[in-house]
Amino acid sequence: MTPIMFNLLLRSLWETILMTGASGLISLVFGLPLGLALVLTNKGGIAENAWINGILGAIINGFRSVPFIILLVALIPLTRLIVGTALGTFAAIVPLAIAATPYYARIAEVSLREVDRGLIDAVRAMGGNRWTIIREVLVPEALPGIVAGFTVTLVTLIGASAMAGAIGAGGLGDLAIRYGYQRFETAVMVAVVVVLIVLVCGIQWLGDRLVATLDHK
Amino acid sequence: MNSIVSASLVGAKSEAASKEVVRLVDVHRHFGATAALDGISLTVHKGEILGIIGRSGAGKSTLIRCLNGLERPDSGEIEIEGGSIVGLDEKDLQPLRRRVGMIFQHFNLLSSKTVEENVALPLKIAGVGKAERLKRAHELLDLVGLAGKAQAYPSSLSGGQKQRVGIARALAARPALLLSDEATSALDPETTRQILTLLKDINRKLDLTIVLITHEMEVVRSIADRVAVIDAGRIVEEGQVWSVFADPKAQITQSLLSGSRPQLPEHIAARLSQTSGDDAILSIDMAGTAAQGAVFADLFEALPQSFRLIHGGIDHIQNQPVARFFIAVPMREPALKDKVVQFLTARCARVEVLGYDTDHV
Numbered sequence: 001m002t003p004i005m006f007n008l009l010l011r012s013l014w015e016t017i018l019m020t021g022a023s024g025l026i027s028l029v030f031g032l033p034l035g036l037a038l039v040l041t042n043k044g045g046i047a048e049n050a051w052i053n054g055i056l057g058a059i060i061n062g063f064r065s066v067p068f069i070i071l072l073v074a075l076i077p078l079t080r081l082i083v084g085t086a087l088g089t090f091a092a093i094v095p096l097a098i099a100a101t102p103y104y105a106r107i108a109e110v111s112l113r114e115v116d117r118g119l120i121d122a123v124r125a126m127g128g129n130r131w132t133i134i135r136e137v138l139v140p141e142a143l144p145g146i147v148a149g150f151t152v153t154l155v156t157l158i159g160a161s162a163m164a165g166a167i168g169a170g171g172l173g174d175l176a177i178r179y180g181y182q183r184f185e186t187a188v189m190v191a192v193v194v195v196l197i198v199l200v201c202g203i204q205w206l207g208d209r210l211v212a213t214l215d216h217k
Numbered sequence: 218m219n220s221i222v223s224a225s226l227v228g229a230k231s232e233a234a235s236k237e238v239v240r241l242v243d244v245h246r247h248f249g250a251t252a253a254l255d256g257i258s259l260t261v262h263k264g265e266i267l268g269i270i271g272r273s274g275a276g277k278s279t280l281i282r283c284l285n286g287l288e289r290p291d292s293g294e295i296e297i298e299g300g301s302i303v304g305l306d307e308k309d310l311q312p313l314r315r316r317v318g319m320i321f322q323h324f325n326l327l328s329s330k331t332v333e334e335n336v337a338l339p340l341k342i343a344g345v346g347k348a349e350r351l352k353r354a355h356e357l358l359d360l361v362g363l364a365g366k367a368q369a370y371p372s373s374l375s376g377g378q379k380q381r382v383g384i385a386r387a388l389a390a391r392p393a394l395l396l397s398d399e400a401t402s403a404l405d406p407e408t409t410r411q412i413l414t415l416l417k418d419i420n421r422k423l424d425l426t427i428v429l430i431t432h433e434m435e436v437v438r439s440i441a442d443r444v445a446v447i448d449a450g451r452i453v454e455e456g457q458v459w460s461v462f463a464d465p466k467a468q469i470t471q472s473l474l475s476g477s478r479p480q481l482p483e484h485i486a487a488r489l490s491q492t493s494g495d496d497a498i499l500s501i502d503m504a505g506t507a508a509q510g511a512v513f514a515d516l517f518e519a520l521p522q523s524f525r526l527i528h529g530g531i532d533h534i535q536n537q538p539v540a541r542f543f544i545a546v547p548m549r550e551p552a553l554k555d556k557v558v559q560f561l562t563a564r565c566a567r568v569e570v571l572g573y574d575t576d577h578v
Contacts, residue, residue: 116323116325118321118323118325119325119327121287121321121325122319122321122325122326122327123338123342124287124314125285125287125314125317125318125319125396126314126315126338126339126342126386126390127310127311127312127313127314127315127339127342127343127390128311128342129307129308129311132342136327136330136338136341136342137327140327140329140330141327141328141329143329214329216328216329216370216371216372217328217372
């Protein structure tokens with residue numbers, strides 16, 4: 001592999017990390033409260049509200065059922081509004097984040113819903129309010145699952161970011177398609193796949209380590 | 218049926234004048250068409266341990282959860298320390314709940330917090346500063362005998378230790394009332410005994426009022442002062458523990474007690490005839506002073522050769538002797554049985570002729 005190719009690979013890796021990291025962070029910031037809202041407003045939740053729960057659920061399902069490649073194109077006007085352009089790595093962060101947020105919200109919801117009701121009762125019995133229950137029970141008790149779910153989301157985003165190459169986002173997927181596939185450069189294809197494997201394994205390993213330290217069950 | 222209990226009131230506590238911590242008047246709670254609580258009225262006095270016993274589904278869990286507002290009644294009055302809690306919204310219930318500690322069957326400790334953080338949590342909720350609440354947590358861990366486990370996580374503790382943490386946590390905010398929701402049901406008999414001893418100690422040391430629900434008579438027997446038997450959402454029987462043990466009136470009480478009181482041996486019960494036989498089989502219940510006397514010695518002296526002991530014994534509940542015996546009275550002299558019954562009844566025993574047995578041995 002030529003030094004030029006190597007530099008290209010490094011740049012693509014950085015673009016992938018940037019896209020995945022930024023959209024992952026955004027999905028965490030918005031998805032976790034959304035997942036929390038789903039659990040709180042659910043039947044039997046501490047802020048039961050069928051209307052809000054139904055509306056949130058419908059919006060999330062709506063976004064999740066649109067194929068990512070279509071979402072990518074459909075969101076171009078919004079992306080232009082936010083980033084100023086629909087092309088490039090930064091532009092790809094917008095559709096990636098919008099796709100990942102409802103996805104992560106559902107994953108967080110599952111972890112939060114698994115928190116034992118008895119623990120909520122115990123804290124209510126101590127005189128705790130909703131905010132106490134969220135802060136002292138729901139989030140800390142679900143934290144291992146929330147982190148494990150975030151790891152899954154990041155890995156999924158790496159895959160999705162390759163598709164974002166379709167709008168000129170760059171990244172490893174884009175590199176593999178343009179050089180490895182369209183120009184028959186097998187070495188580039190192999191190199192990209194190896195880098196992706198290392199990246200995915202690294203993220204998964206870090207996530208698992210973090211879960212192990214957080215989990216006291 | 219004569220009452221064997223009213224005849225002997227040795228050592229029964231006079232509570233008429235003491236302060237009421239809990240008062241329930243005609244509390245109803247329905248889940249759909251089924252009534253979980255169907256007109257419950259009861260009072261609990263300061264420093265008292267009330268045991269509420271019933272089968273699963275009898276409504277006891279709903280009842281105890283009404284006492285700190287985790288469950289709301291459909292109608293009726295609930296007063297804690299003289300103040301009504303019915304109709305309070307969640308926000309107004311929060312300060313009240315700090316006056317009421319609760320322990321649970323499955324302990325309900327937060328797995329993400331250390332033992333000391335768990336114990337200190339009620340104080341954190343009450344707005345107590347960190348240094349002070351940790352100091353209090355350590356005091357309480359001392360009290361429950363877990364001083365060395367402050368930094369441990371609950372998952373590393375045994376069931377009994379977890380419940381000790383639960384008790385320490387429930388006491389952190391210095392409650393006026395402790396609710397125990399089947400607190401020993403998930404523990405082995407040895408650990409159960411230790412936890413009950415701890416609860417009794419705390420009750421004495423802190424003069425803490427305790428309401429506990431259980432389906433095990435042994436729990437009631439070992440620590441409660443008073444017992445209320447609940448069935449299908451109603452209190453079917455209520456009284457001093459020793460008196461209910463001595464003289465259970467309701468069918469459900471008798472059935473719940475069957476494991477805790479001497480029963481007629483099964484092989485004899487199986488061949489009992491209701492009409493005739495060589496021996497009449499009698500059950501004898503005595504309590505208090507009646508059970509202290511040398512009843513059988515006197516009976517033997519008055520009516521020599523009049524009976525044979527089959528089974529039974531004297532138990533001591535709340536320092537009251539409670540006796541239950543089964544005897545066989547030979548039928549060769551038909552009047553003998555009636556004389557025995559008369560003699561024992563005169564000594565404040567409750568006698569019941571269960572049937573007739575022909576002993577082939």
